[in-house]
Ligand SMILES: Nc1nc2c(ncn2[C@@H]2O[C@H](COP(=O)(O)OP(=O)(O)O)[C@@H](O)[C@H]2O)c(=O)[nH]1
């Protein structure tokens with residue numbers, strides 16, 4: 001199956017359709033079909049839903065995933081009938097009981113480790129704060145498992161240019177990464193750059209040959 005991704009000259013992804021597919025609590029519930037997937041992860045309240053909504057130019061599609069009972073699930077969205085966004089549960093939220101916290105690891109790790117059509121893991125951090133221990137653990141895991149990954153430092157509008165520069169330098173240093181994209185859901189800054197990364201990850205997916 002060929003894949004055509006329409007972008008305008010500014011390389012802004014043209015969203016023709018977005019559809020909430022389902023919330024899944026176990027691997028048997030993950031949607032079928034070898035459709036490339038981009039997963040979004042980060043600690044609770046980091047701005048994950050706002051990033052997804054901004055990318056999709058909707059006000060509250062990703063809110064679906066914050067309705068009670070769904071915050072611990074993997075939430076799947078189909079975009080342009082061509083690829084999926086997967087909203088992973090936020091981690092490290094203090095009010096979440098320990099049992100659920102460790103459940104995050106198990107369910108998400110199993111998704112990240114086993115999902116063959118996962119083409120990009122977008123790890124969201126807050127540009128104002130030092131990455132947490134859980135952020136470092138997640139990053140290390142993705143690196144060790146050779147997962148394509150992208151770090152997005154969000155809420156960049158809350159910092160001055162100088163502060164942002166310092167912060168991005170720190171994030172790169174802490175994660176030993178060359179690339180961190182600064183993003184703001186408020187101004188849309190960084191949005192096209194995130195889309196370009198998603199676009200090339202999705203385009204890299206090799207559909208299995210159909211006999
Ligand atoms: N100023 C600013 N606030 C943001 C940004 N992204 C998220 N927020 C705010 O941060 C809070 C948490 O955002 P949300 O997207 O729900 O985080 P999630 O828990 O990771 O899904 C909300 O009050 C958002 O309005 C951003 O880029 N800039």
Ligand SMILES: [Mg+2]
Pocket residue numbers: 048049050062065066
């Ligand atoms: Mg959310």
